[in-house]
Each structure stands twice: as C-alpha cells, then as structure tokens.
Amino acid sequence: MENEFQFDLERYMSQKNFERIKEFSQDKETPFLVVDLKKVEEKYDELLDSLPFAKIYYAVKANPLEEVLRMLVRKGSCFDIASVYELDHILSLGASPDRVSYGNTIKKSRNIAYAYSKGVRLFATDSESDLRKIAKNAPGSRVFFRILTDGSGADWPLSRKFGAHPDTIFKLILLAAKLGLEPYGISFHVGSQQRDIGQWDNAISTCKYLFDCAEAEGISLKMLNLGGGFPATYISPTHETSVYAAEIIRFLKEDFGEELPEIILEPGRFMAGDAGVLVTEVILISKKSEANQYSWVYLDAGKFGGLIETLDESIKYPIYSEKTGPVQETILAGPTCDSMDILYENEKYALPASLEEGDRLYFFTTGAYTQTYSSVCFNGFPPLKAYVLEK
Numbered sequence: 001m002e003n004e005f006q007f008d009l010e011r012y013m014s015q016k017n018f019e020r021i022k023e024f025s026q027d028k029e030t031p032f033l034v035v036d037l038k039k040v041e042e043k044y045d046e047l048l049d050s051l052p053f054a055k056i057y058y059a060v061k062a063n064p065l066e067e068v069l070r071m072l073v074r075k076g077s078c079f080d081i082a083s084v085y086e087l088d089h090i091l092s093l094g095a096s097p098d099r100v101s102y103g104n105t106i107k108k109s110r111n112i113a114y115a116y117s118k119g120v121r122l123f124a125t126d127s128e129s130d131l132r133k134i135a136k137n138a139p140g141s142r143v144f145f146r147i148l149t150d151g152s153g154a155d156w157p158l159s160r161k162f163g164a165h166p167d168t169i170f171k172l173i174l175l176a177a178k179l180g181l182e183p184y185g186i187s188f189h190v191g192s193q194q195r196d197i198g199q200w201d202n203a204i205s206t207c208k209y210l211f212d213c214a215e216a217e218g219i220s221l222k223m224l225n226l227g228g229g230f231p232a233t234y235i236s237p238t239h240e241t242s243v244y245a246a247e248i249i250r251f252l253k254e255d256f257g258e259e260l261p262e263i264i265l266e267p268g269r270f271m272a273g274d275a276g277v278l279v280t281e282v283i284l285i286s287k288k289s290e291a292n293q294y295s296w297v298y299l300d301a302g303k304f305g306g307l308i309e310t311l312d313e314s315i316k317y318p319i320y321s322e323k324t325g326p327v328q329e330t331i332l333a334g335p336t337c338d339s340m341d342i343l344y345e346n347e348k349y350a351l352p353a354s355l356e357e358g359d360r361l362y363f364f365t366t367g368a369y370t371q372t373y374s375s376v377c378f379n380g381f382p383p384l385k386a387y388v389l390e391k
C-alpha cells in the first residue's frame with residue numbers, strides 16, 4: 001500500500017560528489033549552502049560548447065560569491081550587473097570594465113555616471129527617460145534595447161516589469177542615435193527557468209523585425225542579447241542544454257541567415273543552480289490533528305533563509321533524505337514566526353515516514369537565487385551561510 005521513499009540522486013549529482021559534500025557538511029551547524037565550484041565551471045563550459053559563437057555575460061545576481069566570480073573572471077566570462085554595488089564587486093575581483101554590461105533598465109543618473117567613470121560603456125534601456133539619462137551621463141556609450149516578453153512557460157517569469165513594446169523600442173533606437181549614443185542591439189529575457197524553448201523563437205523574430213526597421217533608417221544594429229532563462233535541474237523536467245542550443249540556433253538562422261549578429265547570453269540560474277546543496281535540519285514534526293493525514297515538517301531553513309523562490313511554490317527543489325522506507329506526505333515549513341514561511345503545502349513532498357527531528361534534509365539545485373535572497377535578521381535568524389568547495 002505504502003510507497004518506498006525514492007530519490008534519483010544521480011539526476012542531480014553523482015553519489016561520489018554527494019558523499020564529498022556530506023562529509024564536508026558533517027561537523028557544521030545547519031542551515032547552510034554548499035557550492036561546488038567545479039559544477040559552475042562545468043555549466044559555463046557546457047553552454048559555451050553548445051553555443052560557441054555566443055559571449056557569456058553571467059548574471060551576477062544569481063550567485064555573487066567571490067569564488068564563483070573569480071573563477072569566471074579567470075575563464076574570460078563577461079558579466080551582467082544590475083547595480084553599482086555589483087559593479088564594484090566584480091571590478092574588485094579583476095574583471096575589466098569592457099567585460100561588464102549594465103543590464104538593469106532602472107538606474108539613477110549618478111549610478112550611470114559612476115559606471116561610466118569606471119569604464120562601463122554598455123547599457124540596457126527600455127524607456128525614454130532612462131535613455132536620456134544614459135546619453136547625459138555616459139555619452140557615446142553603446143545601448144541595447146530590451147523588448148517586452150510575457151514570460152509564459154517560465155517557472156519564475158520576469159514579465160511586465162522590464163522591456164517595452166517593439167514600436168516604443170523602435171522610437172528609442174532613433175532617439176539614441178540622435179542623442180549621440182550608439183544603438184547597439186536588442187535584448188530580451190524569456191523568463192527564468194524557461195521550459196518552453198519556443199519562447200526564444202517569438203522573441204528572436206521580434207528582434208529581427210527591429211533590426212530591419214533600424215536598417216531602413218540607416219542604423220545597423222550589431223548585437224542580439226538572448227538573456228537568461230536557461231534551466232537548472234529542479235523536479236519538473238526540462239530539455240537538455242543541447243536541445244536548447246539546437247533550437248535556438250535554428251531560430252537564429254531562420255531569421256538572420258548565416259551571418260549572425262554578435263550573440264550575447266546572460267545565464268544566471270543555469271550556471272549556478274545545479275552547483276548548490278542547501279543543508280537543513282528538521283526542527284519539529286507535528287500533526288494538526290490525530291486524524292490528519294499530513295504531517296508538518298518544520299526546518300531550520302525557510303522562505304527568509306534562502307528559499308524565497310518557493311513563493312507560490314514556483315520553484316520545486318529536489319529534497320533528499322538519507323532515511324529510507326515507506327513515505328509520508330508532508331507539508332514543509334520554515335522556522336520563523338511568519339505564517340507565509342511555508343515552503344510547500346499544495347505540493348506534498350513524499351518523505352520517509354521514519355524522518356525524525358534532528359535529521360538532515362538536503363535541498364538540491366539551490367546554487368542560484370538563494371543565499372543573497374536570505375533576510376538579514378528576521379526573527380534573529382542570521383542570513384544563510386555559504387561554503388564553497390573549490391576542489
């Protein structure tokens with residue numbers, strides 16, 4: 001009647017690698033994140049191998065740990081930054097400013113001026129006001145224009161807030177040239193953890209349309225920025241990287257032919273996600289009533305401790321226990337005194353019924369959008385610690 005606990009560990013990491021992380025974790029107080037640096041490097045190589053003509057601008061926000069950034073600087077990666085703080089951070093780790101793109105479309109004039117003074121010459125924009133600020137504070141710079149996408153098909157959509165309609169973008173391109181900037185390219189983001197590859201097709205077609213409109217006005221755009229959206233390995237299945245690459249190449253050739261513009265990628269989740277394991281401990285197991293079929297399992301990591309992407313249960317992390325035997329359907333919650341600090345309630349994770357207080361649970365694929373999302377001191381809990389395994 002009851003099912004045995006099952007977990008396809010090899011889907012997320014090798015048994016050997018898990019043993020290594022477990023051993024490293026043994027004497028450390030939970031909760032914490034362990035990041036396997038080699039895995040980030042592998043993902044970088046994997047993406048570049050499958051789209052060798054592309055330039056990678058790592059989205060620093062996904063995981064800005066120093067070791068991660070240093071390794072990417074060494075490998076020759078470029079960087080997509082969103083603030084002057086990320087800019088200072090990446091420059092201090094040895095990246096030259098010509099490898100930095102200021103990808104945030106929401107910028108203060110003085111921050112644009114600061115980035116310009118540090119040597120940054122590539123800026124994203126999606127509005128007239130921002131464009132005028134760039135023209136004034138970063139004269140002559142290259143600008144690329146972000147088109148709106150609706151984020152459908154993505155587990156963590158980035159829709160509505162960023163980008164503008166193609167007609168508006170076209171006007172911005174003309175204005176940029178008038179303002180003495182270099183209209184350089186078009187960008188989009190199809191939504192994070194995008195599992196529908198067809199979303200790139202629609203966006204690339206819109207870009208091609210804008211390239212043609214600009215060309216008709218004597219403006220040659222040179223760059224196409226395909227954004228992020230490439231997936232990490234969570235519970236919901238996704239295509240292999242090679243399938244993403246093959247499809248995207250097909251879409252590009254359909255629209256642009258053999259002579260592709262300069263292609264930029266801005267992977268974040270794809271690069272860092274699979275490299276992280278969040279180690280947590282069961283604090284309490286309880287039932288709301290004797291007849292209730294679900295047990296509540298309260299952990300020492302929750303929404304305020306790095307797992308905010310469980311909002312609306314959008315990202316479903318693979319959760320591993322070393323206990324075995326029959327399963328019990330559980331509701332998982334964090335340790336704070338906020339009732340929104342529930343991780344999964346609709347999705348009932350089937351965990352071993354033998355799970356006890358004090359046992360550890362391992363959240364796989366937590367290398368992206370976790371540590372920096374954790375709160376400073378809510379309920380007195382410190383931010384999530386992170387360790388990097390460099391070998």
Ligand SMILES: *Cc1c(COP(=O)(O)O)cnc(C)c1O
Binds near residue numbers: 229269270
């Ligand atoms: C967050 C972000 C990315 C990274 O997105 P992923 O889906 O994590 O790869 C890329 N580009 C921009 C502009 C972003 O804001």
